[in-house]
Amino acid sequence: MSAYDETDLRLAAKAGIRAPSIGNSQPWLFRLDGGAIEVRTDPTRRLHHLDRDGWAARLACGAATFNARLALAWAGHPAEVRLAPDPHDAGLIARLSPGPQRPPTYAEAELHGAIERRYSNRGPFWPDPVPxxxxxxxxxxxxxxxxxxxxxxxxxxxxxxxxxxxxxxxxxxxxxxxxxxxxxxxxxxxxxxxxxxxxxxxxxxxxxxxxxxxxxxxxxxxxxxxxxxxxxxxxxxxxxxxxxxxxxxxxxxxxxxxxxxxxxxxxxxxxxxxxxxxxxxxxxxxxxxxxxxxxxxxxxxxxxxxxxxxxxxxxx
CATH class of the missing domain: 3.40.109.10 (NADH Oxidase)
Known part of the structure; x- marks a missing residue:
């Protein structure tokens, strides 16, 4: 596969938006550029007091990048990922370029299936120990x-x-x-x-x-x-x-x-x-x-x- 297309972009973004973020601010954007998918921070959703230096936005966008990777791998179009690839573009979190096509691994399929089911549960947990x-x-x-x-x-x-x-x-x-x-x-x-x-x-x-x-x-x-x-x-x-x-x-x-x-x-x-x-x-x-x-x-x-x-x- 030589280039991602709009279908791949939508697939990656649909998974990416299920990532966690502080205050559920959802500080991410996704863009197709030269056949690669870019994950970017959204400057309009910057939290000036909860996230003064951008740490939380970068953490959230990193989580969104992982979800996007999983979605592409699940579709048989795994990505080669570069994090923060441009030192002169602080808003560019990751660039996902097409890698060799292959079926998803069992682990990728299992984790991909958990994307929609993951959310923060802030209530009390039961006393049952984690094995x-x-x-x-x-x-x-x-x-x-x-x-x-x-x-x-x-x-x-x-x-x-x-x-x-x-x-x-x-x-x-x-x-x-x-x-x-x-x-x-x-x-x-x-x-x-x-x-x-x-x-x-x-x-x-x-x-x-x-x-x-x-x-x-x-x-x-x-x-x-x-x-x-x-x-x-x-x-x-x-x-x-x-x-x-x-x-x-x-x-x-x-x-x-x-x-x-x-x-x-x-x-x-x-x-x-x-x-x-x-x-x-x-x-x-x-x-x-x-x-x-x-x-x-x-x-x-x-x-x-x-x-x-x-x-x-x-x-x-």
Whole structure:
């Protein structure tokens, strides 16, 4: 195959828009250029307070790139991918050029089937533990994309992370501009982007280990506490340049889809990444070479509420 066409572009974009993004801001665009598909950031959807340096947009667009790769591979038209291919064009996230045609692998077909089923479940998870073999698959999924995933084991590690995350959340709650921008992306009525109040978690309570974003004033059902020993994974990569953050987005999406295919629910915790002092504290606590890019919560929960997506025609 020498060139992608409009059909391939639409296929890639339709999968790409199912990626996660902070505030469900959907900061991506897809374009056909010279027979290749470009994934680009959409400057009109930049979050000036929630994402001051563009980290979250690059992470989201990296996740969208992974979805686009999967869709093309599933169609038998796999891509050769270059991340951040033009140092003079910061908005160009990835360039997908046609590779040799072949049938999709079993793993590609399985992950592609999980794209439509993946969404963030912010509600409490059941106490059922995640089996060891599934944990191993999650770690391997990150490694496949040159990322790493550290799953926190034991209450000592969980407690230390909880202190860092809750401290970062308090810092962000004191930032009036940050909170106002978050509120502007929270919707009571139907919208094609943002977070519907129905998709938000119940109000946090003092005994909760992990911080929750404030999306509504709903209280949880009596006796339905958040898990006392949650499974938390910290995903990172070796560096922290824009290209590293895009790479982390690809790793994030492979991990999320692997979790979905295994029957897990997930949600993301970004507060300790957004506050520089907290992020450095988290990095030191891990004893890892590299930089944490996002935190993921894994478990089994009741069916949640997927967030909406813009029509694919709006992002092409």
């Amino acid at each position: 060891a073999d599934v944990r191993a698959r999650l770690i391997a999924a990150a490694r496949e994309e040159s990322a790493w995933l550290d799953l926190l084991v034991g209450m000592t590690a969980i407690g230390a992370f909880s202190e860092i995350a809750r401290s970062a959340d308090r810092v962000l709650r004191r930032d009036a501009a940050y909170q106002a921008e978050q509120a502007s992306w929270t919707h009571v009525e139907s919208a094609a982007d943002g977070i519907p109040v129905t998709a938000g978690a119940p109000l946090a309570e003092p005994q909760d280990l992990l911080p929750q974003r404030f999306f509504n004033d709903r209280r949880r059902v009596a006796g339905r506490d958040y898990e006392p020993e949650p499974l938390v994974g910290i995903l990172g990569v070796a560096g922290d340049r824009p290209a590293d953050q895009i790479l982390a987005g690809e790793g994030l999406q492979r991990v999320l889809l692997t979790a979905t295919a295994a029957g897990l629910d997930t949600s993301m915790i970004s507060q300790p990444i957004e506050v520089p002092a907290a992020r450095e504290q988290l990095r030191r606590s891990l004893g890892r070479y590299g930089w944490p890019q996002i935190v993921i919560r894994f478990g089994y929960g009741s069916p949640g509420h997927p967030t909406p997506r813009r029509d694919v025609t709006e992002v092409i």
